[in-house]
Amino acid sequence: MSAKSDDTMMLTTPFHSRVKEACGLNCWGNWMGYTTPNAYEDVELEYFAVRSTTGVFDLTPMNKYRVSGPDAEAYLNRLVTRDVSKIRVGRVGYTVWCDDAGQVMDDGTIFHLAENDYRICAYARAIDWFNWAALGFDVSIEDETAEVAALAVQGPTSCATLLAMGLEGLDQLKPFGLTEFEFEGETLMVSRTGFTGDLGYELWIAPHKAEALWDRLFEAGRPFIIRPFGTDALEMARIEAGFLQAGVDFMPAEEAVRNGRSRSPFELGLGWLVDLDKPVFNGRRALLREQAEGSRYRFAILDVDGNKPAQHSFILKGGKQVGTVTSAAWCPTAKTNVAFAQIEMPHGAVGEELVAEIYYQRELHWTRVLAPCKVIESPVFNPGRRRATPPAGF
Amino acid sequence: MTDNYDAVMVGAGHNGLICATYLAKAGKKVLVLEANATPGGCAATREFAPGYSVSSCAQWLNQLHPAISRDLALEQHGLQWAAQNLPSISLDEQGKHLSLLGNKVEGANVSAEDRAAFVAFHAKTEKYARLLVKAFEARAPKLVESNLTDRLTLIKLGLGLKMMGRDDMSDLMRIILINMYDVMEESFDSAQLKGLLSLDSLLGSRMGPRTPNTVFGYLYRRVGETLGNNGQALVKGGMGALGEAMAASARAAGVEIRLQSPVASIDVEADRAVGVTLAGGEQITAPLVVSNADPVTTFQHLVGFARMETGMARRVSHIRCKSGTAKLHLALSGLPQFTGLDDAQHGARLLVAPDMNYIERAYNAVKYDEYSSAPALDISIPTLHDATLAPAGGHVLSAIVQFAPYAPEGGWEAHRETFMQLVIERIAAFAPGIREQIISSQLLTPADLESDYRMSGGHWHHGELSLDQIMMMRPFPGATQYGTAFDGLYLCGAGAHPGGGVMGLAGRNAAREIIKRGAAA
Numbered sequence: 001m002s003a004k005s006d007d008t009m010m011l012t013t014p015f016h017s018r019v020k021e022a023c024g025l026n027c028w029g030n031w032m033g034y035t036t037p038n039a040y041e042d043v044e045l046e047y048f049a050v051r052s053t054t055g056v057f058d059l060t061p062m063n064k065y066r067v068s069g070p071d072a073e074a075y076l077n078r079l080v081t082r083d084v085s086k087i088r089v090g091r092v093g094y095t096v097w098c099d100d101a102g103q104v105m106d107d108g109t110i111f112h113l114a115e116n117d118y119r120i121c122a123y124a125r126a127i128d129w130f131n132w133a134a135l136g137f138d139v140s141i142e143d144e145t146a147e148v149a150a151l152a153v154q155g156p157t158s159c160a161t162l163l164a165m166g167l168e169g170l171d172q173l174k175p176f177g178l179t180e181f182e183f184e185g186e187t188l189m190v191s192r193t194g195f196t197g198d199l200g201y202e203l204w205i206a207p208h209k210a211e212a213l214w215d216r217l218f219e220a221g222r223p224f225i226i227r228p229f230g231t232d233a234l235e236m237a238r239i240e241a242g243f244l245q246a247g248v249d250f251m252p253a254e255e256a257v258r259n260g261r262s263r264s265p266f267e268l269g270l271g272w273l274v275d276l277d278k279p280v281f282n283g284r285r286a287l288l289r290e291q292a293e294g295s296r297y298r299f300a301i302l303d304v305d306g307n308k309p310a311q312h313s314f315i316l317k318g319g320k321q322v323g324t325v326t327s328a329a330w331c332p333t334a335k336t337n338v339a340f341a342q343i344e345m346p347h348g349a350v351g352e353e354l355v356a357e358i359y360y361q362r363e364l365h366w367t368r369v370l371a372p373c374k375v376i377e378s379p380v381f382n383p384g385r386r387r388a389t390p391p392a393g394f
Numbered sequence: 395m396t397d398n399y400d401a402v403m404v405g406a407g408h409n410g411l412i413c414a415t416y417l418a419k420a421g422k423k424v425l426v427l428e429a430n431a432t433p434g435g436c437a438a439t440r441e442f443a444p445g446y447s448v449s450s451c452a453q454w455l456n457q458l459h460p461a462i463s464r465d466l467a468l469e470q471h472g473l474q475w476a477a478q479n480l481p482s483i484s485l486d487e488q489g490k491h492l493s494l495l496g497n498k499v500e501g502a503n504v505s506a507e508d509r510a511a512f513v514a515f516h517a518k519t520e521k522y523a524r525l526l527v528k529a530f531e532a533r534a535p536k537l538v539e540s541n542l543t544d545r546l547t548l549i550k551l552g553l554g555l556k557m558m559g560r561d562d563m564s565d566l567m568r569i570i571l572i573n574m575y576d577v578m579e580e581s582f583d584s585a586q587l588k589g590l591l592s593l594d595s596l597l598g599s600r601m602g603p604r605t606p607n608t609v610f611g612y613l614y615r616r617v618g619e620t621l622g623n624n625g626q627a628l629v630k631g632g633m634g635a636l637g638e639a640m641a642a643s644a645r646a647a648g649v650e651i652r653l654q655s656p657v658a659s660i661d662v663e664a665d666r667a668v669g670v671t672l673a674g675g676e677q678i679t680a681p682l683v684v685s686n687a688d689p690v691t692t693f694q695h696l697v698g699f700a701r702m703e704t705g706m707a708r709r710v711s712h713i714r715c716k717s718g719t720a721k722l723h724l725a726l727s728g729l730p731q732f733t734g735l736d737d738a739q740h741g742a743r744l745l746v747a748p749d750m751n752y753i754e755r756a757y758n759a760v761k762y763d764e765y766s767s768a769p770a771l772d773i774s775i776p777t778l779h780d781a782t783l784a785p786a787g788g789h790v791l792s793a794i795v796q797f798a799p800y801a802p803e804g805g806w807e808a809h810r811e812t813f814m815q816l817v818i819e820r821i822a823a824f825a826p827g828i829r830e831q832i833i834s835s836q837l838l839t840p841a842d843l844e845s846d847y848r849m850s851g852g853h854w855h856h857g858e859l860s861l862d863q864i865m866m867m868r869p870f871p872g873a874t875q876y877g878t879a880f881d882g883l884y885l886c887g888a889g890a891h892p893g894g895g896v897m898g899l900a901g902r903n904a905a906r907e908i909i910k911r912g913a914a915a
């Protein structure tokens with residue numbers, strides 16, 4: 001039996017024809033129901049493209065919701081933990097949103113497109129919750145996941161590539177800024193955002209222009225050593241940059257079935273996103289209580305001795321288990337063995353020395369190492385070029 | 395502007411007045427704000443035709459807690475009885491009526507077996523109702539975090555269950571989850587008896603005899619009797635006189651009552667209630683705001699969804715409070731003659747509920763937002779006991795009508811007249827000459843009840859009494875024990891535990907909780 005792609009259950013993005021052609025490994029994963037390459041050719045080469053030249057990632061499957069109407073700002077302010085009025089038109093803000101129990105449902109970015117017009121990008125499907133959250137507000141919420149094709153263009157030569165593609169003036173765009181260009185009669189929105197912790201941009205366009213955009217981008221990027229990258233390389237980059245991944249580093253509150261498995265923003269090291277001075281937002285009461293009574297867990301970035309990634313490790317203190325690792329990777333650029341861990345309070349303060357109980361196997365032979373590790377203050381990769389405006393030329 | 399009130403009460407329904415009075419007796423300075431021109435809420439008397447007045451919403455008094463009555467000294471403040479201990483009579487077109495009072499059933503169609511079976515059934519359900527009374531006289535325990543008081547309440551309930559004995563306990567657990575139809579079928583033969591008890595189990599609800607929760611509905615109704623109120627009572631001057639007596643008692647305790655003062659909003663700062671704003675724009679501040687309005691009115695319309703967290707707004711929007719009950723009022727030139735009733739019996743509670751399938755069919759319609767073509771009725775002719783309600787020789791007939799939808803297709807104005815004639819037709823089947831006696835008539839649909847008494851959905855209990863909306867889930871998880879997610883904002887009406895009916899426990903329990911929490915409130 002032959003299955004045409006129309007008949008398959010997995011969706012493809014508007015870039016699929018190009019992605020497929022580039023995906024020499026033919027190694028695919030499932031991202032929110034979309035066929036997504038884990039790697040195109042070689043994870044290491046892809047990772048180094050992101051860190052040394054330009055990497056391109058198809059992020060169309062990211063859930064995108066358009067929020068517009070007279071109460072759009074008030075709506076978002078009730079929905080998310082940070083003060084949305086501080087995200088001006090033309091700016092993007094990272095945030096989390098919680099349920100009434102102050103447990104994180106998801107993290108994402110809010111794009112302030114125009115007066116009373118926003119886009120939220122989210123890891124999890126959120127239309128149901130976003131609609132419930134509209135009770136009491138004059139606002140319209142639309143799922144535009146399939147209506148907007150998106151590429152992340154990340155790395156030190158990304159700006160040069162995009163300038164070469166004709167996006168004049170893009171070098172003036174500040175981090176978390178967004179701007180628009182004309183692209184073959186369509187609007188191309190570009191934001192200076194990304195999930196790699198480096199200089200980088202995200203491109204947003206109508207699906208019927210997706211292939212043309214991909215072609216023009218790769219043509220312009222050839223001299224700047226452009227290369228597509230898959231989710232495996234992204235995973236290394238984001239851990240190095242200290243970014244949490246929903247579903248990996250925390251359970252979205254609505255997906256957590258068991259009591260106590262979800263986390264508050266404070267417990268994820270995201271307290272800086274919580275503005276308790278706002279009069280009302282989902283989770284506020286519970287977060288005030290948590291602030292008064294103390295959190296259960298602390299998010300810690302660990303610098304682990306050795307080069308064995310501490311994947312799924314227990315974290316010990318004096319032989320007693322005090323935490324678990326949610327994400328771990330050997331970070332090539334920072335040359336550090338990094339792990340994200342959930343540590344039971346009061347442990348996990350910066351500077352504390354702990355032990356990672358790492359299990360790994362070579363040829364079916366399992367070995368356990370007790371690797372000393374230390375809680376560090378900030379992510380291991382955070383280059384100045386990430387923030388420089390204009391970015392250095394190439 | 396600052397006012398020196400300790401508490402502002404939204405609404406002067408009986409629960410609001412009771413709560414306010416207890417608060418005042420505990421030393422608080424309380425202001426009650428009522429939208430309507432008279433106190434009492436659904437305990438109201440209104441003139442619906444020149445010279446003819448009627449209990450325009452609730453008509454029978456049988457659930458009022460005697461201790462509250464005593465504490466408020468209602469008789470000293472003007473409460474008079476027009477009649478007490480009235481039986482319920484199930485009408486029969488041929489005049490073979492069935493009469494019920496306490497554990498006694500009488501009537502042409504009742505066998506000796508049924509009579510005996512009813513005595514046993516009555517005794518058994520009495521025990522169950524006593525258990526409910528225990529649960530109703532205290533705040534409901536919390537759903538998750540249980541503290542000592544709540545645990546004690548649970549223990550008492552558990553103990554009460556155990557004390558009933560094993561057979562009774564397992565029987566209660568069994569029947570509470572099934573429905574009145576099945577329980578009736580296994581208990582009695584008489585169709586009329588089964589119909590009458592079924593109607594009692596679902597009056598004011600949107601349920602038929604075969605709907606789960608109806609057994610709870612029946613036991614809920616039996617609470618009145620368990621509290622010592624035998625049969626039905628009528629208040630002299632109509633239910634509004636009860637509202638007036640409560641208002642007088644409240645004033646005597648120091649409560650200030652302002653009528654015709656609709657509250658436009660309950661004002662909150664972050665998660666604390668700070669006062670109210672009247673429709674006229676006046677702002678009144680107070681550290682405590684207590685709402686006698688139903689939960690949907692309170693949270694959706696007075697606080698506003700935008701001011702609360704999403705999960706709570708979602709819960710409020712899930713409250714089932716659409717009524718299936720209407721009210722018919724007839725001004726009559728003389729006493730209607732019901733076939734087969736003697737004069738005294740005309741003054742009893744008259745029911746049109748000939749059998750369970752009759753009620754079930756009546757209920758079918760409302761499932762589809764249609765009105766019953768043959769509705770079940772709970773009729774009172776108060777003028778037989780109380781001459782103040784009509785001109786000399788005239789009479790008033792008042793009927794609770796099951797079922798009418800909250801929002802029929804095309805809107806009520808398209809159906810009002812047809813439905814009213816249909817209800818009158820029903821009554822005429824038992825009182826053939828009544829049409830000629832009608833001077834004036836009035837039908838109050840659920841939508842009318844909603845606007846007349848400012849209760850969302852127009853529901854008898856301010857929200858369906860079903861297992862998912864009672865006790866620690868009333869009105870919804872997170873707003874139990876009269877407190878809410880807003881510090882300083884409490885509920886005290888029928889929408890709170892234990893529920894509606896002119897009983898007063900919601901008001902008294904709320905006052906106790908507020909007093910107990912003291913400064914922490």
Ligand SMILES: Cc1cc2nc3c(=O)[nH]c(=O)nc-3n(C[C@H](O)[C@H](O)[C@H](O)COP(=O)(O)OP(=O)(O)OC[C@H]3O[C@@H](n4cnc5c(N)ncnc54)[C@H](O)[C@@H]3O)c2cc1C
Binds near residue numbers: 455
């Ligand atoms: C058709 C019908 C028949 C019934 N028959 C009986 C019966 O025979 N026997 C019986 O025991 N029970 C009966 N009931 C039930 C009973 O009437 C109610 O459960 C009970 O009266 C509710 O009392 P309450 O004090 O909690 O609320 P309510 O009596 O509803 O009082 C609430 C008060 O708040 C006021 N309010 C609301 N919003 C505002 C605002 N924004 N500003 C100011 N004031 C406001 C309202 O005007 C009202 O006065 C009947 C109910 C219905 C609908």
